[in-house]
Amino acid sequence: MDEDRVRKQEALIKSILYRNLMEDYTPFPLDKKLAVKWANGMNIPKGGRVILYTSYMYQMASVFKSYEKYVPTLGSLGKSRILASIGSRLIKPKDEDIDRSVRILQNVYRMVSRVKADVGYLYEDEPYSGSLLYELGFLDEFKEYGKKVLGFFRDRGVEEIITVDPHTTNTLTNLKKYINFDIPFHSYLSIIGTVKGKGKFVMHDSCLYSRFLDMYDTIRDKMKSAGVDLVEDPTVTGKGVGFCCGGPVGPLNADLSDSIAKARAASLKSVYEDVLVACPLCYVNLEPYCSIKDIAEVIE
Amino acid sequence: MNWVDLISTVSGGNYMEVERILKEYPYIAELADHLRDQKMKVIENLDSYVSMTIKNVERLGGHAYLAKDKDDARKIAGEIVGEDKIVVFSKTNVAYEIGLREYLESRHNEVWETDLGEYLIQISKGWPTHIVAPALGMTREDAAKAVKKIDPSIDENSKIEDVVAAVRKFLMSKYVKADIGITGANAVAADSGAIALVENEGNIRIDTVMPQTHISITGIDKIVPTLRDAMDEVMVQSAYAGLFPPTYINVTAGPSSTADIELKRVSPATGPKNFHLILMDDGRMDASRDEELKEALLCIKCGRCYFSCPIYRVLGKDWVSTKSPYNGPTGVMWNYITNKDPWPASYCVHSGGCKEVCPMRINIPEVIKYIKYIGSKSI
Numbered sequence A: 001m002d003e004d005r006v007r008k009q010e011a012l013i014k015s016i017l018y019r020n021l022m023e024d025y026t027p028f029p030l031d032k033k034l035a036v037k038w039a040n041g042m043n044i045p046k047g048g049r050v051i052l053y054t055s056y057m058y059q060m061a062s063v064f065k066s067y068e069k070y071v072p073t074l075g076s077l078g079k080s081r082i083l084a085s086i087g088s089r090l091i092k093p094k095d096e097d098i099d100r101s102v103r104i105l106q107n108v109y110r111m112v113s114r115v116k117a118d119v120g121y122l123y124e125d126e127p128y129s130g131s132l133l134y135e136l137g138f139l140d141e142f143k144e145y146g147k148k149v150l151g152f153f154r155d156r157g158v159e160e161i162i163t164v165d166p167h168t169t170n171t172l173t174n175l176k177k178y179i180n181f182d183i184p185f186h187s188y189l190s191i192i193g194t195v196k197g198k199g200k201f202v203m204h205d206s207c208l209y210s211r212f213l214d215m216y217d218t219i220r221d222k223m224k225s226a227g228v229d230l231v232e233d234p235t236v237t238g239k240g241v242g243f244c245c246g247g248p249v250g251p252l253n254a255d256l257s258d259s260i261a262k263a264r265a266a267s268l269k270s271v272y273e274d275v276l277v278a279c280p281l282c283y284v285n286l287e288p289y290c291s292i293k294d295i296a297e298v299i300e
Numbered sequence B: 001m002n003w004v005d006l007i008s009t010v011s012g013g014n015y016m017e018v019e020r021i022l023k024e025y026p027y028i029a030e031l032a033d034h035l036r037d038q039k040m041k042v043i044e045n046l047d048s049y050v051s052m053t054i055k056n057v058e059r060l061g062g063h064a065y066l067a068k069d070k071d072d073a074r075k076i077a078g079e080i081v082g083e084d085k086i087v088v089f090s091k092t093n094v095a096y097e098i099g100l101r102e103y104l105e106s107r108h109n110e111v112w113e114t115d116l117g118e119y120l121i122q123i124s125k126g127w128p129t130h131i132v133a134p135a136l137g138m139t140r141e142d143a144a145k146a147v148k149k150i151d152p153s154i155d156e157n158s159k160i161e162d163v164v165a166a167v168r169k170f171l172m173s174k175y176v177k178a179d180i181g182i183t184g185a186n187a188v189a190a191d192s193g194a195i196a197l198v199e200n201e202g203n204i205r206i207d208t209v210m211p212q213t214h215i216s217i218t219g220i221d222k223i224v225p226t227l228r229d230a231m232d233e234v235m236v237q238s239a240y241a242g243l244f245p246p247t248y249i250n251v252t253a254g255p256s257s258t259a260d261i262e263l264k265r266v267s268p269a270t271g272p273k274n275f276h277l278i279l280m281d282d283g284r285m286d287a288s289r290d291e292e293l294k295e296a297l298l299c300i301k302c303g304r305c306y307f308s309c310p311i312y313r314v315l316g317k318d319w320v321s322t323k324s325p326y327n328g329p330t331g332v333m334w335n336y337i338t339n340k341d342p343w344p345a346s347y348c349v350h351s352g353g354c355k356e357v358c359p360m361r362i363n364i365p366e367v368i369k370y371i372k373y374i375g376s377k378s379i
């Protein structure tokens, strides 16, 4: 590996990411109108005791995927120019990606609403969780920013958080460990009741859900009871061998990330042609190489 | 076949084979759990276990040394070997860690790797791809091309059996003349000063008894409290490497000896006159005192975590630098311990398969996260 390149890229990301988060609660300047589009017309209360927490993951997945590409540009721009570029082609996901995230998040909200009343959403105020800081190993900055996020939720009277993706769930788990993040949180997948679904897939497990958050069986049970048929091969979908989509290394080396995605898609396709994922980053990484759907596109 | 396809097939095969072994020999998982506890006792008190080991090796009539770093270890080994000798090596990661083969060669010794994979790497001037299967990246054709250099009867169409036979013939001619055998040790028993080695080829057995001097060079992390633990370690290591039962388990406790006359144990007998154990620190002692890092010392180098790692499965040996013979998830930890290089950790995608398959239940992603953090603090 080219250690010099990694060192430089990390240094750049660390400064940009931390600065953006501490100033704006977002990892990069993003168009918040797009991020909250899914909630329009849904009559979702703003804030409240219980909130659905998107952390921008579904809405901005394609931007996260291209983080390596954006970082040098973002690094060379001053803050005012970064802000001026909001909405430009530079950091705007494609319309079809936004539309898909709208459908997914609306469906998640509907499933959650069946078991919890008055679930709110923070709309444009929603802070990013800090996953990238944690995953890149910037632990001091992660703790610092985590305290800010915790304070933010407390100020708004949030008493319970429902997450929609594995990265945010894992990040809150680690904030609990590192800074005693004491607001209860759960993944939507562990609270939704009986759901219906259809189709036959090979499951690409999210690494975080299956091997860090102990949800390997939870998700399978949920899918099976919904009527979704999962094809298994212990050498591809077993807990110890089912591997990553390549996403997490994307900010440091997009080519490497892509090679992992290609290899993973090939092994998944050797089991079954249609792939099911539970994470927006897995989706954007694997999508160029296989026919793929998110869980929230097949259950309701 | 390209690397990604090859390693994908190998990984699937290894996974199923280890699962089969664990099912068929259910006591292995119990041994692994017990071994973890025993190894942890040593890590918590490494200083005193090192002293105990040295004392017990000397009690057996062997010599034991603690090398604080790579230079120190090279010097100790260099002095024992001397110059103009024929040296046969069995696979030893620590020898790679300190560049021992090259060092001994620079002192006019003829040095031969005797593990088939290592031998192929040596004659093709390559670098090990995997700790258990060093020549994993080589095809039959690659191996034949390399062996052709020492045996012209081999060509790219030769069968694997013929390639293996050619190497055997060549190495036999070296064994009979070898002055020194250098091995690693899968485990070192503190209570008795005995070392345990596991293998399938038979080369270690020859390396440890034919030459008149046997040097074992290994890390202080390989110390376990008792000889029973050492036997457990070789069983667990071979099972999780997917090679169980192993063809040979070797125990060496000092120089050769006999008690055939009046039941009085004397030394040497037929085997080596001299036994030397070089225990290598090279960052291990510091790691044992670092709460976040010390779990890495539990590693028994079975190589299973490599197969579960997406980065290794794409980059192979190009991931961790060639300063380190250790690659894959454990290599990220061990390259940091022995070379203080945190950067390969940055590529970790926290896939987590490594911790699922590790017999020592090392929380590898957590250790790597800590190493990532150390790297990021320096920028």
Ligand code: SF4
Residues within 6 Å of the ligand: B240, B298, B299, B300, B301, B302, B303, B304, B305, B306, B329, B330, B354, B357, B358, B359, B360, B361, B362, B364
């Ligand atoms: S870290 Fe665990 S799985 Fe990897 S080589 Fe060491 S013992 Fe084996």
